[in-house]
Amino acid sequence: MEEFVLDLTNGNVAEVKVILASVIAALAIYQLALAAVGYGKLRLPFLANPAALRGHRAIGDTSFALAVITGVMCLSVYGFEDDGGIHAVAGAIVLGTLVVKTCIVRSDSLKIGRLLPPLGIAVFLLFMITWATSAGDFLIEGP
Amino acid sequence: MSHERMNDERTHWPQIIGSIVVALAIVAVAILITTAKFGSTSSAKIQAREDRIDLQEERAKDRQDALEERLKASEDRREEASE
Numbered sequence: 001m002e003e004f005v006l007d008l009t010n011g012n013v014a015e016v017k018v019i020l021a022s023v024i025a026a027l028a029i030y031q032l033a034l035a036a037v038g039y040g041k042l043r044l045p046f047l048a049n050p051a052a053l054r055g056h057r058a059i060g061d062t063s064f065a066l067a068v069i070t071g072v073m074c075l076s077v078y079g080f081e082d083d084g085g086i087h088a089v090a091g092a093i094v095l096g097t098l099v100v101k102t103c104i105v106r107s108d109s110l111k112i113g114r115l116l117p118p119l120g121i122a123v124f125l126l127f128m129i130t131w132a133t134s135a136g137d138f139l140i141e142g143p
Numbered sequence: 144m145s146h147e148r149m150n151d152e153r154t155h156w157p158q159i160i161g162s163i164v165v166a167l168a169i170v171a172v173a174i175l176i177t178t179a180k181f182g183s184t185s186s187a188k189i190q191a192r193e194d195r196i197d198l199q200e201e202r203a204k205d206r207q208d209a210l211e212e213r214l215k216a217s218e219d220r221r222e223e224a225s226e
Binding site: 015018019022023026027034046047048050051052054055058059062135 | 155158159161162163165166169170172173174176177178180181
């Protein structure tokens, strides 16, 4: 797997990972805004609540796929490093939380939709922590 | 799917597409900002340097070939003149 990732990124694993993580972080901020519109916390004349929620879901699916790819790349090349404690824990929890959130969204039988906003905020914060402890460091301090 | 929900989705299509287009723009800006921070990647630099060296070697070889041809031609001419 490590060889495959190295081949795929032409040896620039860290750079590709930083770009992917930054894209996910930027999308997470946008997702927060879309959710705020969807739940009526923020009113925009040009975006209705259902449209915002549909967009939120479509972009969320893409972000989830990107997060899984980034996580697999990270684990296969770097593993659980000693100095990456917070990053590894936040990354693992964010993926777990995303899976739970997606299950709640997709399942109509589970009547726990009220958990979605706090879960969404938790996912956003965890994404930001994961980004800040890897890509943020990398961008500010260099490789 | 109920008729109400289908109608709702139809009327909101432009807004849904608009929100996705905005997301794509955000992705493009994020990629531009991060890649600008890196500059060209190390492999790209190595590739560019190798291409430059290849080009220089090719030009040197061409010059050498041209020089050899000129020398051979002048030798031929000298031989013809001596004959």
